[in-house]
Amino acid sequence: MNALRSHGAGWLPTIILALALLPLLLKVPTAAGFTGAILTYPFQVDDSEGVILSEAQWLARGVDPYQPARDDFFTAAPYTPIYTIINAAAFAVGSFTFKVGRGVAWLATLAVAAIIGALVLGRTHRPLLALWTILAILTTNLISIWSVRARPDHLALACNLAGFAIIWWRWRTLMATSGEATAARWRIDRAAWRIIWLTAICFALGFFTKQTLLAAPVAIGLGLLLARPRLGFAFGVIYGSLVLLPFAALTLITRGGFYQHIVAFHSSWSARDFLLLWGPFVARYWPPLLLGAGLPLTVLLTALKAPDKLAHLRADADLLPALYLPVAAFFALGAGTHGGNHNHFVETIVVALFCSALLIGRLLDLPKNTLNWRALTPTLLVALALVLGAEARFGGTNWLARDFRQPLPQEREGWRNVAAFVTNDPGPVYADNVGLLLVAGKEVRYTDPFSLAYATRTDQWDDRALVARVERGEFSLIALRYDLFATAADGGGPNDLTPGLYTAIRAHYRVIERNVMTLYVPR
Template sequence: MTPNAAAAGSRKSTLLGAAALGLPALFLLLHLWGLPAKLRYPGELNFVEGMPLAEMVHLRQGVPIYAPVSAERYDAANFGPFYYLVGSQLIDPAQPAYLPLRALSLAGTMAAALLAALMAYGLARSRPAAALAALLFLSYGFVIRHGASARSDMVALAIVFAGFAVAHRFRAGRAILWGVPLMVVGFYYKQQFVAGPVAVFIYLLVERRFRLAAQFAGLMTAGVLAGFALCQFVIFRGQAFVHHFVFYNVIPFEVVSLISGMGFFALILFVPLLVSLEYLKNYPDRLFLTYLISAFLLSLVTVARAGSDTYYFLECALICSILFSALLARRISEPGRAPELLTLLVVTLFVGQWFRTPAPSARDFQEDSALQAFLTSRFPRGTRTLSYHSGDVIRAGLALPFTNLYHYNQLIRNGVVDGQEMPGLITQRHFGLILLDFDLHNEPSDYYAEFYLTRAIRDSICTHYHQVETIDMPGPERIRDYAKLYVWVPNSESAADSSGPAPAP
């Protein structure tokens, strides 16, 4: 090759590298532009934020959130206990807010991106690969959507992935076991991310290192059992922690959820998966291959749970960002192949914006303020309330005996709870307020009506309560086409003292 040709090739590689880094950086800037508004928005950014916030408030108030489900109250507490223990120390129970929890989640997101950069650098020995891995991961719309919300996903992912990174770094010897403590801690922050431990165990079996595989499995099992014992007999002594963490968390699988999850995978992650497999074909890494396969298979299975969402694919996005970046870094100097990968990167970046959520608007802030003003002015502090919108209720100072109505309804369908207990409370006008986000009289879909509340509960509300008002629902909280909250109060205020403070736990 002549000096001129070499120089031209070098310039082309530099331009391709700049494009590869510049494109995801642009999309990340779009996300960052709306990030301040998301962090400081006082209402729920998604449907799940309010439930754990209410449970953290209860935990700070001394309520036994892992108590067995009863006719009087139910805190689902269906995420990992470490999430509640940490989060409850960050909030003010008198004025609960999402900002500290969102900041913690964002820190977990940044930690996961940093780990992705370190792993990509380790694979390709390339700083551009490291930068691209972090940028690509953060450019996904659904990553920032969950990463900026008050959820447990990103912190748990960062902790578990740190454990996998340790295991991968020391996979040649017994030091692979050093990743176990982090994996166990991550499991108790959120029990979703088990692909890493599964991958390490299978990898050791494939490598025929049976003794080490047994030691790894034994340490993981011992760690999980120790966590169970710590929570059941020490931290939440006298409560039903195991029931909440395991049995109450059993949600039925739905074909609709599976099809939706497979569609998301095909649209967002199919191309990155192919590129990742191409990397592993040319630069074999059995542990990473096992991790990639385990993560995708487990994601496709768990996303079939009723009520699931795109957070089940966060781990897949993280893995693919690393492998995609490593392959592009290795191919960037190959004129015939780098443009092809760059094209696939562009496709990945554009389709990755599909599930990006807009930042809350000024109107959203106004509607949230109006909702809080309505609740605080119309209902005395401590009024027992039944609602799916747990965060709105708890922020207004109202009592929320049932923090997660969806899970409570699943317990009824699973036969864990008597289906007549809640209708009985409603018949007694136990609640001073029932706040719904759908019209009981005109719900067009039997599927969604049953999804929200059982027939017996709906009939009891219609019989013993009446709707007094509808108010605008803040935009970020809206599901499907609903834009209103429906306010129901007891038919006879004298029938029960439902507007007074809830009984002490």
């Protein structure tokens, strides 16, 4: 009887882990439907899509999108160049399309899920736990939204996770001397040099895909400094050189334009803007954040109980993921920068799911004291899966309802009509939807109205030449997302229009059509 009970106790966690897959499997059709709809959608779904792809189109034509802003040519160029170059290569041999950029982002998301799944499997040796993590990443709404937008976020994250995986998989090799004399820990052998070089290269690729994804290299640097100080210092020097030297070279080549676009145009930060995004994010995703936070807490408490606390912490197999989660949460502060969005929280939720799976695996590997403890541990994962399965109803309001949905038929029809109208217009067109101009085959000389307005407010760009063009009626058509005459009572224009543009359009243009965009022509 005892043998039978023991056999049942061994199978029970596996059965419960299998049950934890069901809520996520039920989300797959919705996630797949959303992914397919956006991948094939012919219009812009995020402002940055048009901005990035217009700059890729200029690059494909041999025009530097990072050149200093001119009176007659303003590009936001908010991201480092690798993703832009990939899209430019596609535009050099084919016509404009959103599909390439979105496809790259989607493939990068698959890579992110695969890397995390492989890390969980390698650490826990539990295939069901690895599969759960992969499904959780691929079906979480916030991650799905950004997985099919023509943006560099997920490609940069995939590069960083590749670097994280390289060093974590070889952590035991790097820590082989951690229990020896202090002098031994300061030695770096040839194998260690190879590991940190490969890791630093992956992180540098991540930086030059999107410069704000710094959590992984910082977490790795902290872990190395804690365990092998000289190795951590060497990693920092190598990574810093791989980032700063090309950055300085690009700044010189572009006559200061690269720094202007990457740093100066996007250097603002607002606590209010951050909290407006952070509050709904935490309200919706606090269960995975809380469970994931259990891993760094467990690592810390376990080390505190050990006789040699620092040595135990260095030797803990989960040290790097335990560092990664709080560092990722810290860098989520980037959501408060000018034009920031909830894409800044994607890395945090990915790492929280990663740490949640590692925590469950860690608890399941504890001594089998009681049947109840062994059974209860994977039920945490079932509860989390149920929360993720019903996330649209979690947190009070459906925070992501506007983003996580398939475009409605009337929206598609509206965009087709407006795109046809803009395409048939013979003159230059100004629009705050840059993707519309790309679809219509119009030249884009002013990208990202938000950055343009911010640069004007901070005296980094002078909009007088653009305002004069509007006053002269040089744009045969202006397309905006709002009716400027309907907002007149609000006491000012929208935050993506400079005061000069707001006044000039109202004085010299009139509305001719209200659709998904409001269209204006000269009076």
